[in-house]
Amino acid sequence: MISVRFAPSPTGYMHIGNLRTALLNRLFADNLRFKTGEEVSYVLRMDDTDLERSKPEYEQAVYEDLKWMGISWDRLEHQSERLDRYRSVVEELKAKGRIYACYETAEELEYKRRRQRARGLPPVYDRAGMRLTAEERRAYEAEGRRPHYRFVLEHKETSWDDMVRGPCAYNGEHLSDPVVVREDGTFPYMLPSVIDDMDFGITHIIRGEDHVTNTAVQIQMFEVLGGRIPVFGHPPLLTGREGKLSKRLGSLSSRELREEGIEPMTIACLLARLGTPDPVVVCRDLDELAKVFDLSHFGRAQPHFDPDELFKLNPRILHEMSLEDVNARLKDEGKSPVSADFWKAVAPNVAKVGDIADWADVCSAGRVFDVPAADRDFCRTAAALLPEGSVGEETFAAWTSALKAQTGRKGKDLFRPLRLALTGREQGPELKMLLPVLGREEILRRLQG
């Protein structure tokens, strides 16, 4: 059984970075499923222990965004419901002597760090709490101080083989003992995450590069708790053109993307490849993408993410869509389905889903478009010359050559009035393809305006 997880904090709307992590986990798991036939489990874990900032509306947004992207999950968990479990693990760690009480205030710790920095030392916690005598502790408590607790990090080298970064190692001496219980009794991210990963049988953890140092700490926690250590993979963070992923870019939420008319598969296809040597491939769904996904292809350098890439890729994704997929998408948008002929004619001219509805409107029965006065007679002649019988793709050539012979017009003078009368626009899909879509009645009506 392969288990991955995506663990968002419902404290805001999902952005492109979140989406990428969610997606990479899904693709990674499914790739293994296809390759090995093994069962996979995708755990969606709400890191909602921060009651202040966690909001139900954000949680709903996570569900919606994942569904929109086509990312499904097999199991849903809330950290806010597992507090008792965390407390009992803390007791276990206390019993093992791997946790100690500290009494510094946040300000005092800040001061210590500043001093260390000023002296050119790494701002690592000095373990003062570990050396406290029972008497000193009582004195602090008498002052009204409440303790917070830290996990004892072994001062040894902790290493792992990262799926994207290769062999990694961190020395415990360079790291601070992490706080695992706050003064108010709540739990910071580090330990609950490990407990959950153990309890939910997570086998592979794919998350951003910003978590690499945490990995050393968490591996030590897994070791103490006797859990199986998952395999880690840390793809580099996305950056914007000017270095850091800008606020605007980083906060590009999936709903904004959706409003812009970007297809979920456009996002998926780009994010699955950005940072790898593999060219973007147009896939019709996540399963198809997962089959050709390979986490180990990711490089260690940070790729630039440019939203423009999305806009450039979107038309390609749309062009490759089958009629069924297009109609499914239109249904999502609350639009009516289109015919095979229509899609065949219009697909190459579509950059966003919204364009489909625009063209459907142009083609809908009963529309009439203005034609310059100088071309009215020409259009009537054209109507008269429309070949008898059903209108097909071959009709256009026969029709226009007859028209050319009759009127002496050619080139732009010949075609432009037809396009204007039939579509009301200067540009658009090939008329040859559009004729069968409109049908005889509609063509005649529009020409006779």
Added chain:
RNA sequence: GACCCUAUCGUCUAACGGUUAGGACAUCGCCCUCUCAAGGCGGUAACACGGGUUCAAAUCCCGUUAGGGUCGCCA
């Protein structure tokens, strides 16, 4: 400041001591064509800098410069 990671066409990147430095996207040109697209074919374009090691360096080593991550009672 400390620890760690990174540096090849505009962009994503390949190369794992010997290549005309390869591909994809973008761009440019040509073809197709009633238009805009789409599609087909082709072109331009890169080893951050300085030292070493070696018969031979994009590749290994050192330094410089530049970017990034981490160093929270955030996640």
